[in-house]
Amino acid sequence: MDSRPQTKTSPAAHGTQDTLGTIDAVIAANRSLAGALLPMLHGIQDLLGYVPSTAVPRLANALNLSQAEVHGVLSFYHDFRTVPPGRHILRLCRAEACQAMGCDALETHLQQQHGLSFHETAQDRSITLEPVYCLGNCACAPSLLVNGEVRGRVTQEKLDRWIQELRTTAGGNS
Numbered sequence: 001m002d003s004r005p006q007t008k009t010s011p012a013a014h015g016t017q018d019t020l021g022t023i024d025a026v027i028a029a030n031r032s033l034a035g036a037l038l039p040m041l042h043g044i045q046d047l048l049g050y051v052p053s054t055a056v057p058r059l060a061n062a063l064n065l066s067q068a069e070v071h072g073v074l075s076f077y078h079d080f081r082t083v084p085p086g087r088h089i090l091r092l093c094r095a096e097a098c099q100a101m102g103c104d105a106l107e108t109h110l111q112q113q114h115g116l117s118f119h120e121t122a123q124d125r126s127i128t129l130e131p132v133y134c135l136g137n138c139a140c141a142p143s144l145l146v147n148g149e150v151r152g153r154v155t156q157e158k159l160d161r162w163i164q165e166l167r168t169t170a171g172g173n174s
């Protein structure tokens with residue numbers, strides 16, 4: 001889930017033919033797989049940046065499931081987004097090594113200084129903050145991903161600098 005391609009659509013494209021076409025193409029490409037729902041959900045999010053509500057009845061219909069069953073899977077896995085993300089995605093590691101090296105203080109800093117909370121997007125839609133659990137970069141904890149790129153030994157000062165940069169640059173979320 002950490003090296004997703006760039007978002008291909010905008011929030012306004014939620015129900016457009018392009019979006020529906022993308023959903024249908026992902027469904028068609030994965031239809032023959034065993035346990036096809038998860039690959040379909042991942043495929044849709046990879047291409048659209050999130051899983052729009054319009055995907056749910058199409059997935060249910062394709063897999064002969066109820067919409068409640070699709071919703072159940074979608075909401076069970078926290079990696080799936082049901083709303084469009086910001087232009088950039090920060091994923092702060094909350095696993096043990098990063099906890100020991102101060103990720104909680106970074107989380108508080110993000111919230112208090114930048115108005116960023118987990119699973120939320122900044123009002124200017126520049127940044128979405130998500131938790132992640134170990135990036136394999138424990139020796140350089142605390143760690144985070146900036147648009148899929150691992151960064152270590154994160155400090156509040158570095159965060160301030162990166163966020164300032166991200167707020168003024170175009171999209172690159174993954």
Ligand code: FES
Binds near residue numbers: 135136143
């Ligand atoms: S615990 Fe954060 S990178 Fe391993």
